Amino acid sequence: MGRMSGKVAVVTGAAQGIGRTYAEALAANGARVAVTDIADTKDAVSAIEAAGGEAIGMTTDVTSDDSLEEMVRETESAFGPIEVLVNNAAVFAALAMKPFMQIPNDEWDLVMRVNIRGPFQATKAVVPSMKRNGRGKIINISSGTVLRGAPMFLHYVSSKGAVIAQTRAISRELAADNIHANTIVIGFTESEGVRDHSQLGVARAPTLAMRAIQRDMLPEDIVGAMLFLASEDSDFITGQSINVDGGALNQ
Numbered sequence: 001m002g003r004m005s006g007k008v009a010v011v012t013g014a015a016q017g018i019g020r021t022y023a024e025a026l027a028a029n030g031a032r033v034a035v036t037d038i039a040d041t042k043d044a045v046s047a048i049e050a051a052g053g054e055a056i057g058m059t060t061d062v063t064s065d066d067s068l069e070e071m072v073r074e075t076e077s078a079f080g081p082i083e084v085l086v087n088n089a090a091v092f093a094a095l096a097m098k099p100f101m102q103i104p105n106d107e108w109d110l111v112m113r114v115n116i117r118g119p120f121q122a123t124k125a126v127v128p129s130m131k132r133n134g135r136g137k138i139i140n141i142s143s144g145t146v147l148r149g150a151p152m153f154l155h156y157v158s159s160k161g162a163v164i165a166q167t168r169a170i171s172r173e174l175a176a177d178n179i180h181a182n183t184i185v186i187g188f189t190e191s192e193g194v195r196d197h198s199q200l201g202v203a204r205a206p207t208l209a210m211r212a213i214q215r216d217m218l219p220e221d222i223v224g225a226m227l228f229l230a231s232e233d234s235d236f237i238t239g240q241s242i243n244v245d246g247g248a249l250n251q
Contacts, residue, residue: 002028002029002030002031003029003030003227003231003232003233004026004029004030004031004084004227004230004231005029005030005031006030007030007031007032007083007084007230008031008032008033008034008075008079008080008081008082008083008084008133009023009026009031009032009033009034009082009083009084009085009086009230010033010034010036010071010075010082010084010085010086010122010126011023011026011033011034011035011036011086011088012036012037012060012062012085012086012087012088012089012118012122013036013037013062013088013089013090014035014036014037014041014044014086014088015035015037015039015040015041015043015044015057016037016039016043016044017219018088018141018186018189018219018222019037019086019088019089020035020044020047021219021220021222021223022086022088022222022223022226023035023044023048023055024044024047024048024051024053025220025223025226025227026084026086026226026227026230027048027051027053027054027055028051028053029227031084031230032054032055032078032079033048033053033054033055033056034055034056034057034058034071034074034075034078034079034082035048035055035056035057035058036057036058036059036060036071036089037057037059037060037089038059038060038061038089040057040059041057041058041059042057044057045057054079056074056075056078056079058070058071058074062087062089062114062118062119062121062122063113063114063117063118063121064121065121065124065125068121068122068124068125068126069125071125072125072126072128072129075129076129080133081129081130081132081133082126082129082130082133082136083130083133083135083136083137084136084137084139084230085122085123085126085130085136085137085138085139086139086141086226086230087118087119087122087123087138087139087140087141087163088141089114089118089122090114090115090118090141090159091110091111091114091115091156092156095107095111095153095155095156097152097153098152099151099152100154100155103154103155107155108155111155111156111159112155112158112159112162115156115159115160115162115163116159116162116163116166119140119163119166120166123138123170123181126138127174127177127179130177130179131177131179134178135178135179136174136177136178136179136180137179137180137181137182137229137230137231137234138167138170138174138179138180138181138182139181139182139183139184139226139229139230140163140164140166140167140181140182140183140184141163141183141184141186142160142161142163142164142167142183142184142185142186142241143156143157143160143185143186144185144186144187144188144243144245144248144249145157145160146160146161146164146185147185147243147249148249163183164183164185164241167181167182167183167239167241168239171238171239172239174238175238180229180234180235180237180238181238181239182229182234182237182238182239182240182241182242183240183241183242184222184225184226184229184241184242184244185241185242185243185244185245186217186222186244186245187211187217187243187244187245187246187248187249188217188245188248189217189218189219189221189222190216190217190218190219210248210249211245211246211247211248212246212247212248212250213246213247215246217244217245217246221244221246222244225242225244229242
C-alpha cells in the first residue's frame with residue numbers, strides 16, 4: 001500500500017519527459033492515474049501497467065474545454081472522483097531562444113494559451129470532481145527561470161511567473177472546499193526536451209556551477225516534492241511555491 005493508495009490523479013503533458021515521470025511515480029505509490037497529453041500516451045500507460053500500476057491514457061488538449069470535460073468523464077468512469085491534478089503540460093522544448101524583440105505575437109499567444117490558460121482551464125474542469133471527492137490537491141509547475149530572470153525566453157518566463165500568481169490566488173478561493181493548490185518551481189532538468197534542444201546546452205555548465213548540490217538535475221529529483229504536495233502530508237499547506245533546483249537559488 002503506497003502513500004497515494006486509493007487516490008485518483010490526472011497528469012497533463014504526461015506522454016513523456018517529466019510528466020511521464022510524475023505519472024509513473026504516482027502509480028508506483030498506489031494512485032490510479034489518468035495519463036493525458038496531445039501526444040500518444042500508450043507507451044507511458046504500458047510502462048505503468050508493466051510495473052503493476054493502474055492507468056488510463058487519453059488525448060487531451062488543455063486549451064479545449066470540451067477535451068478537458070471528456071478527460072474528467074473518462075477518468076471518473078474508470079476510477080471515480082479526481083483528487084490530484086498535476087498541471088504539467090506546457091510549451092517549452094519547441095521554443096527557440098531569441099531576444100524578446102524577435103518574439104512574434106502569435107508565438108507569445110501560443111505560450112500563454114498553453115502555459116497559463118491551460119492550467120486555468122484544467123483546474124476549472126477538475127474542481128467539480130474534487131468537490132465531489134471532498135478534497136483535492138492541485139500541483140502547478142513553474143520554473144526557476146522566473147526567479148533569476150532568464151533572458152531569451154521572455155514568453156516562457158512570463159508564463160511561468162503567472163503560474164505562481166495563479167496558484168496563490170486560486171488557493172484562496174478553493175481552501176473552503178478542502179482543495180489545496182501549490183507550485184513546484186523546478187530548476188534546469190535533464191529531461192528529453194532539454195537534451196534534444198539545440199540551444200540549451202550553453203546553460204548546463206553555468207547552472208551546475210550555481211548549485212549547492214553539484215550534479216545534473218533529473219526528472220526523478222522532482223518526484224519527492226510532487227508526492228508530498230499530492231499526499232495528505234501537505235494537508236496544511238496551500239498557496240506555496242517549493243523550489244527544487246539543488247540549491248542553485250537559495251532564497
